[in-house]
Amino acid sequence: MPSVTVVGSGIVGLTSAIILQEKGFEVTIVAKECFDKTLSSKVGAIWFPFEIEPKEKANIWASLAYERYQNDIEPKNGVTFIPFLTAYNNHSNNDWTQTLPKGTVRKAKPSELPKGIKMAFISIVPLAEPRLYLPYLFEKFLKNGGHFEEREIKDIKELAALNTLVINCTGLGAKNLCNDEDLQPMRGQILRCKKMNTPSFADSTKKGALSYIINRSNDCVIGGTDYDNDWNRNVEASDTTLILNRLKAIGYNEAPPEILEEIVGLRPKRSPVRFEFDDNFSNIFHNYGHGGAGFTVAWGCAIELAELLTEKK
Secondary structure: OOEEEEEOOOHHHHHHHHHHHHOOOEEEEEEOOOHHHOHHHOOOOEOOOOOOOOHHHHHHHHHHHHHHHHOOOOOOOOEEEEEEEEEOOOOOOOHHHHHOOOOOEEEOOHHHOOOOOOOEEEEEEEEEOHHHHHHHHHHHHHHOOOEEEEOOOOOHHHHHOOOOOEEEOOHHHHHHHOOOOOOEEEEEEEEEEOOOOOOOEEEOOOOOOOEEEEEOOOOEEEEOOOEEOOOOOOOOHHHHHHHHHHHHHOOOOOOOOOEEEEEEEEEEEEEEEEEEEOOOOOOEEEEEEEOOOHHHHHHHHHHHHHHHHHHHO
């Protein structure tokens, strides 16, 4: 049985590991922290192609992931399909709407639009709640015979020495690991609140003014921010106020949301996603830089990755 080491335990690392196991690889995950401390554990995790390039590949990966989520619904694993309103304008990439199954996407009626949003799609999309889905994936990985080692890799030479085949899914950590100048943080601050009686939506039409609500089974995520090249990991009261003011601006006039937690995460933004073998270390395959679309494309990337590696076996 061929052996492979996946570095990183977020959604990209876990999905890569599981797909490779399904293709007959013996897989070890090495990560500086377990899945519950990664960026993936903090996000809203709705299927939404956001801040990811190239769009052609992203749409293919997202479509493959959509199909995988359809077959990955199990009791209490956090995967559901929900209506999601997505704002767009004349400059938006709407190609993703063409990849969805027939009957799952339509243009929103004027009466369905939140205040300030002029055009939007309503689609039925996967929601994979991290607090349920990541433990489910990790347990599946272990049941499939996987091994996990908590260890920080310092440089690319140490990365290459891990195995005859290494998959680099370190997200933003790849900036220092690979000296990648193209990889930058996109800072996101969100509010985890008690569930709200309002539809889930996202408006990313204005850079620097990202706004969304994602209702989940036991809570709600309200966002957010999309600040490029911002390394600030601290919760900022000014951003919390900004998020709440944007909520009011769309016409939400009920009681203020009950905030359970304020969260900051740094998305790994790169143009394009690095999905390739390393030029200098031929045993390393890079799979990082998925921006704000990790849960949207991770399964698709993993599927293509496994096909590439299976051809090389």
